[in-house]
Amino acid sequence: MDYAAQQIINALSFGAEYALLALGLAIVFSVMGLVNFAHGEVIAVGGYTMVAFAALVTANPLIIIVGAVAATALTSVALERVAFRPVRYADPTTGLLTAFGVSIVLQNLFLLFISPRPIAVTSLYFLDAPVMVFGVQISSLQIFESVTTVVVIIGLVLFLQRTTLGLAMRAASLDFEMVRLTGIRANRVFALAFLISGLLAGLACIFIMARRGSVDPHFGFNPVLKAFVACVVGGFGSLPGAVLGGFLLGAVEVAMLVLLPQEYGGLKDAFVFGIIALVLVWRPDGILSPAKEKGDKL
Amino acid sequence: MLDIQNLRVFHGPIEAVHGISLSVGTGQCVALLGPNGAGKTSTISAICGIAQASGTIALEGADLAKVTVEDRIGRGIAVSPEGRRIFSNLSVEANLRIGGGIRADRENVRADIERWFDTFPILGERRAQPGGTLSGGEQQMLAIARALMSKPKILLLDEPSLGLAPRIVAQVFQMISTLRAEGMTILLVEQNARQALQISDYGYLLNNGRIQAEGTAEELGGSKDMMAKLTGLG
Numbered sequence: 042m043d044y045a046a047q048q049i050i051n052a053l054s055f056g057a058e059y060a061l062l063a064l065g066l067a068i069v070f071s072v073m074g075l076v077n078f079a080h081g082e083v084i085a086v087g088g089y090t091m092v093a094f095a096a097l098v099t100a101n102p103l104i105i106i107v108g109a110v111a112a113t114a115l116t117s118v119a120l121e122r123v124a125f126r127p128v129r130y131a132d133p134t135t136g137l138l139t140a141f142g143v144s145i146v147l148q149n150l151f152l153l154f155i156s157p158r159p160i161a162v163t164s165l166y167f168l169d170a171p172v173m174v175f176g177v178q179i180s181s182l183q184i185f186e187s188v189t190t191v192v193v194i195i196g197l198v199l200f201l202q203r204t205t206l207g208l209a210m211r212a213a214s215l216d217f218e219m220v221r222l223t224g225i226r227a228n229r230v231f232a233l234a235f236l237i238s239g240l241l242a243g244l245a246c247i248f249i250m251a252r253r254g255s256v257d258p259h260f261g262f263n264p265v266l267k268a269f270v271a272c273v274v275g276g277f278g279s280l281p282g283a284v285l286g287g288f289l290l291g292a293v294e295v296a297m298l299v300l301l302p303q304e305y306g307g308l309k310d311a312f313v314f315g316i317i318a319l320v321l322v323w324r325p326d327g328i329l330s331p332a333k334e335k336g337d338k339l
Numbered sequence: 340m341l342d343i344q345n346l347r348v349f350h351g352p353i354e355a356v357h358g359i360s361l362s363v364g365t366g367q368c369v370a371l372l373g374p375n376g377a378g379k380t381s382t383i384s385a386i387c388g389i390a391q392a393s394g395t396i397a398l399e400g401a402d403l404a405k406v407t408v409e410d411r412i413g414r415g416i417a418v419s420p421e422g423r424r425i426f427s428n429l430s431v432e433a434n435l436r437i438g439g440g441i442r443a444d445r446e447n448v449r450a451d452i453e454r455w456f457d458t459f460p461i462l463g464e465r466r467a468q469p470g471g472t473l474s475g476g477e478q479q480m481l482a483i484a485r486a487l488m489s490k491p492k493i494l495l496l497d498e499p500s501l502g503l504a505p506r507i508v509a510q511v512f513q514m515i516s517t518l519r520a521e522g523m524t525i526l527l528v529e530q531n532a533r534q535a536l537q538i539s540d541y542g543y544l545l546n547n548g549r550i551q552a553e554g555t556a557e558e559l560g561g562s563k564d565m566m567a568k569l570t571g572l573g
Contacts, residue, residue: 202433205436205437205440206440208429208433208436208437208440209437209440211426211428211429211433212426212428212429212433212437214428215426215427215428216424216426218389219420219424219426220437221389221408221409221412222387222389222408222412222418222420223412223437223438223440223441223485223489224409224412224413224440224441224489225409225437225440225441226409227408227409
């Protein structure tokens with residue numbers, strides 16, 4: 042029983058992390074139609090900021106965390122301004138290639154100017170302590186992760202439902218041109234989408250760093266891959282879909298870890314992606330893909 | 340209010356409108372009529388700034404050539420586009436809130452939304468429903484109300500009767516008539532020439548990207564051959 046509870050908490054915790062990552066991709070995609078593969082490097086910027094703060098500024102973990110989240114948010118907004126804004130109205134392929142380009146450039150900057158080797162940050166280990174909850178031992182990191190994701194989702198829902206800019210972002214996912222025709226500034230909506238994406242990258246970075254304890258130039262690859270898969274499963278462009286996809290991916294991963302015989306352990310990812318493929322056979326556009334609806338012309 | 344001179348509109352390499360000139364005076368309702376493909380919607384797109392264009396578009400004497408789409412709306416242009424383009428994933432109320440999104444007077448925005456719900460009780464009853472669940476006529480009313488939420492100086496209406504049942508078309512034209520009576524400046528793009536001219540001060544007949552005739556309803560009604568040919572109005 043304890044084992045089952047432990048695995049459910051594991052699935053929720055992994056799912057929460059993937060949901061945070063997927064939301065970061067989905068919020069930009071929903072507004073701009075861009076799959077921002079540079080999102081992983083934004084997360085890496087957070088990791089390197091932690092390294093810099095820990096080495097040069099302070100050992101206070103709270104300041105390190107705030108610094109990392111601020112750095113990812115600023116980096117995301119800066120990338121929008123410098124790299125993505127010029128190709129905003131270009132063909133989607135151009136945006137995709139730009140994202141890959143930005144990702145490669147940032148990885149090479151990390152390699153050239155920081156280090157090709159992993160750099161350890163031990164400041165966040167305190168987040169990962171064993172805690173007994175109803176007789177089940179779990180990691181405090183799992184609690185932080187799940188609580189943070191729930192708070193973020195509630196905050197995002199309130200923002201998207203209660204504020205004009207939030208409504209504009211939701212409307213933009215359906216018909217961006219019409220949003221402009223109501224006078225709401227495109228630049229503001231795009232910048233806000235990237236700001237939120239950057240904040241989510243920063244939060245995800247905290248949990249990944251607390252678990253891994255080090256950052257390297259390819260730090261962001263695996264998270265962005267997971268985020269991409271979660272978005273595809275949930276339905277690209279759908280924010281609830283991103284959350285659902287994240288939790289589903291977390292659940293399937295943990296289920297495969299638990300259910301696969303030890304000799305097939307190396308095939309875990311193959312089974313996970315096989316199940317994802319089956320889901321996509323059932324729902325080719327993702328489980329909660331947004332409806333495509335638009336007027337004739339203008 | 341709105342003065343257009345030698346307007347040419349391009350969709351990529353294709354020129355859709357070939358140097359038309361028209362004007363809409365303050366408080367006037369001007370109809371831009373013509374068959375499918377005449378260039379009516381292209382003209383509206385150019386006025387809004389979303390289509391590539393050359394020539395002069397001036398609002399209250401100020402040239403809009405270098406003004407962004409958002410700033411044109413900020414300066415007082417509002418559009419109810421062809422196909423209505425309601426944000427179907429948002430509630431009726433949220434659609435109206437976005438319409439008033441550029442206004443600084445938040446309290447008045449709320450009051451204006453309530454006013455629209457009083458004007459169109461059916462929208463009020465469905466204020467929490469997604470816009471996409473409304474009927475065509477209700478969506479058209481919502482699209483016009485959304486456009487008016489920005490408190491515009493001029494309202495561009497693109498084919499407001501398109502795809503609606505005759506009874507609903509009459510309601511929509513009644514709404515436009517009321518707006519005109521309240522002093523709203525309107526550029527009305529329509530294929531339904533007969534009804535459009537009934538509520539307009541002046542009309543332009545557009546075909547193949549060129550203005551073929553212009554005048555008051557009486558004058559245009561006199562050019563029966565051309566009217567019949569272009570719009571089906573005998």
